[in-house]
Each structure stands twice: as C-alpha cells, then as structure tokens.
Amino acid sequence: MSTNLTQYFKDKRDQHLAELTEWLSIPSISALSEHKSDTLKGAQWIADQLEKIGMENIKLHPTDGHPVVYADWLHAEGKPTVLIYGHYDVQPVDPLHLWETPPFEPAIRDNKIFARGATDDKGQTFMHVKALQALMDTDGELPVNVKFLIEGEEEIGSVNLPDFVEKNQELLSADVIVISDTGMQEKGKPAICYGLRGLAGIQIDVKGAKGDLHSGLYGGAVQNALHALVRLLDSFRDDNGVIQVDRFYDKVEGLTDEEKAAYENLQFSDDELKKELAVTELAGEKGYTTLERMWVRPTLEINGMWGGFQGEGIKTVLPNEAHAKITCRLVPDQDPDEIVELLTSHVHAHTPPGVTVNVTPFDKGAPYVTPYDHPAIQAAGRSYEKIYGVPTQYIRGGGSIPIVATFDQLLQKPIVLMGFGLPGENFHAPNEHFHLENFDQGLLVIADYYNELSKAFKK
Known part of the structure; x- marks a missing residue:
C-alpha cells in the first residue's frame, strides 16, 4: 500500500x-x-x-x-x-x-x-x-x-x-x-x-367473529383468533426445527466436501456466539452445525405477531383478529415465488375451524x-x-x-x-x-x- x-x-x-x-x-x-x-x-x-x-x-x-x-x-x-x-x-x-x-x-x-x-x-x-x-x-x-x-x-x-x-x-x-x-x-x-440466502415473506391475517367478544359470555364456545394463530404458527416447525411445509426442502442441496472442510477450518465457536448474544443455548435444525444453519440451510421465522388487548391491566375479551409476519431465508435453488405459494397452501391447510385467514406476500429475493x-x-x-x-x-x-x-x-x-x-x-x-x-x-x-x-x- x-x-x-x-x-x-x-x-x-x-x-x-x-x-x-x-x-x-x-x-x-x-x-x-x-x-x-x-x-x-x-x-x-x-x-x-x-x-x-x-x-x-x-x-x-x-x-x-x-x-x-x-x-x-x-x-x-x-x-x-x-x-x-x-x-x-x-x-x-x-x-x-x-x-x-x-x-x-x-x-x-x-x-x-x-x-x-x-x-x-x-x-x-x-x-x-x-x-x-x-x-x-x-x-x-x-x-x-x-x-x-x-x-x-x-x-x-x-x-x-x-x-x-x-x-x-x-x-x-x-x-x-x-x-x-x-x-x-x-x-x-x-x-x-x-x-447469500434469498428471502420470502408473508403476512397472515386471522379473522374470527364480527368483533371482540366478552370472554365470560362467549369464552369456550367461540374460536379465539389469537389461539387460532398460535396453533397455525406452531404447525410450521417440529421440535427438531425441521420446517413442516410440504415440498419446502425439495430443491435444497447439501454442501460440497470442499465447503464443509472450509467451514471447519474457520474454527467457529458456539460458546463465543452464545456469550456474544447473551443466550444460554443455541437452537435450530437438528443435524447441522451453527454455521450451516446460519449460512446454507433455509429457515422459517416469525418476525412479529399481534392482536387483542395490549394496554395496561387486562381486558377480558376474545380477540376477533390476530396477525403475524413470517420470513423464510432461502438457499439455492429455492424460488421465492414458489415458496410463497407453498407457505400459503400450508396456512390454508392448517387453519383451525372457526376463523378465516388471508395471506399477503411481502419481501422476495432469490x-x-x-x-x-x-x-x-x-x-x-x-x-x-x-x-x-x-x-x-x-x-x-x-x-x-x-x-x-x-x-x-x-x-x-x-x-x-x-x-x-x-x-x-x-x-x-x-x-x-x-x-x-x-x-x-x-x-x-x-x-x-x-x-x-x-x-x-x-x-
């Protein structure tokens, strides 16, 4: 220089x-x-x-x-x-x-x-x-x-x-x-x-009754939009972190031996990452290293969810609406448009009875x-x-x-x-x-x- x-x-x-x-x-x-x-x-x-x-x-x-x-x-x-x-x-x-x-x-x-x-x-x-x-x-x-x-x-x-x-x-x-x-x-x-991983995002809007309902008068008889949303979101991944959307992994290829060796040579420390992030444990798809989970495996994450009463104290209602934003990080050769279609199909297939849902696509990137x-x-x-x-x-x-x-x-x-x-x-x-x-x-x-x-x- x-x-x-x-x-x-x-x-x-x-x-x-x-x-x-x-x-x-x-x-x-x-x-x-x-x-x-x-x-x-x-x-x-x-x-x-x-x-x-x-x-x-x-x-x-x-x-x-x-x-x-x-x-x-x-x-x-x-x-x-x-x-x-x-x-x-x-x-x-x-x-x-x-x-x-x-x-x-x-x-x-x-x-x-x-x-x-x-x-x-x-x-x-x-x-x-x-x-x-x-x-x-x-x-x-x-x-x-x-x-x-x-x-x-x-x-x-x-x-x-x-x-x-x-x-x-x-x-x-x-x-x-x-x-x-x-x-x-x-x-x-x-x-x-x-x-770089790609991106596919959606918003899920759940609609129940015509308005919020008194939980004493209707609780136990009418579907709660928030409970329905929680059930729906829980259906996306199993206990091992594996995404349960049909055909989600169809186009995902594994690492080459050369890449695996290169990642091992980086000497990445899970303990250092936990210390940096102030967490007691790391989580993710079972069977893969932390670097593989962060770089070369696809993900599905809930980025935000809301609904019902959010103010101070408590309001005893059955919320009639609930919402969530989800994004997936994608790897070659996953197509963002196809993934959005698969997510939408999964949402409709796993919607609990008593509510309707609407899915809106958002950010996409290959x-x-x-x-x-x-x-x-x-x-x-x-x-x-x-x-x-x-x-x-x-x-x-x-x-x-x-x-x-x-x-x-x-x-x-x-x-x-x-x-x-x-x-x-x-x-x-x-x-x-x-x-x-x-x-x-x-x-x-x-x-x-x-x-x-x-x-x-x-x-």
Missing part, C-alpha cells in the same frame, strides 16, 4: 468522519412514508458527494418509490469497469428507548460510531466514495472505470430496482460488480462473502452463490490480506441483498461482496455501530483493490 495513501487517510480522518456524521444524521427510513423527504435528502447528499470527488453524469433517476443515484467516471482507457452498488436508506429505529444515544445523532465512543446506517449501509458505501477520492487526489486519475448505483429501497426489498436495472442494462454494463453491505467473520479476520476462484474475487482477497496481514476467509452470508440475484441474472458479471462490518454491530437493531478500526483499514483495502483489479482483471 502506498505510503501516500496511508498518510492521506490519516490526514483526512477527521474530515471523513465529519462528513459521514452528516449523512448518518439524515433519517432516510424508506419504510416510513413520513420520512419520504428525508430519504430524498439522503439521496441528494450522496449525489453531492459524488460530484465533489469528480464523478460525472450524476443523476437521481426517479422510480415509483425512492430515486436511484447514478454517477460514473469512465476515463481509464483499456481498464475494467466497476459497478459499485450501495444503498442510502436505513431501517426504522424502534424500539427507540433501547438506544443509548439518539439514532440520528451520531456518537463516537470506544472507537466506534453509533448511528442508524453506520454499518448498514451508509458507512460502507461512503468508504468507496472516499477511497476513490483518495486515488484521484494522490494520482490524478483512477486505475479503473467506475459506475455508482446507490438505491433508496434496499431495506424494503429493493422493490423498484429490478425494473430499473432491466431497463438500463447498457447504462449499468460493467466487468465486475462490487458491493460492501456484508460483514467479516470476526474482528481482525477479513472475509469475502460468495453466497438466493445467490458464485465460484470464489474468479480473478476479481481473488484480487479482493489479496488486498484484504495485504492490509490486515492475515489470510482472507471465503464465507457465505445468512442474510439477503435482494438485488444481488437480479444483478446476477441481468448483468451476468461477477459480484464481489467486500464487507467490513462485524456480526455484533447491531444492524437492524438499537445501537447500530461501525468499528472505526475497520473503517480505517477498509479505506486502504478498497483503494488497494482498485489498483489490484486494474492489473488482475484483463479486458
């Missing part, structure tokens, strides 16, 4: 953190309509940053929801073109009372920056902007051609981005796609994610996996190793980035998932934060990677 770049990032650190604090202060919550103007403000902020560092053709492309930010710099003749993807929207902040400091008033303590979006994904997207600015400022040009695609709906399933990508394939054409929206396996151990011996991925591994001083791990991720599968299907180029977050950084939870150690080292990794890519990826 160039000593010029190392010194550059040291000299600019306070400025970079001040700029990141500005962006993190914008409550760009895509899921909540009251934050629509804030979300647009978040898009405009990053567009202005891209202009400042010398990007060209900057535009906020409208969609049926929040806009897509595009920018490029295409003056590295004969060099590969990199499409950098990120998102400027963030998750809601509830429950607010669990935050130690306000979620949109970024605070630095213990060499971590605390704010919603700090690691998912504003902080990591911002690093690419600053790494490219560093290369431009120190070398006067970039070693690769660059295109930015930064969306504002990732946290609500990237609902409008697939249509945008399909209609703008020429605009987005590139030799490699780079995404920093994943994490490292643990502190000091960089990892490149070569696979799983993704790619060979990790591609030159673009191996170049990233070398850059990690150069800066962190340890071998790069190649892992799968248990989460979902819905647009990854769309990129794979439409653009058909290698996707490099270069993550710098850590598992305990509370993304999607109160007190989200980003370790500044990885912010500092990540800037060096990204800058080095674009130089490596220029040499390793022959057009």
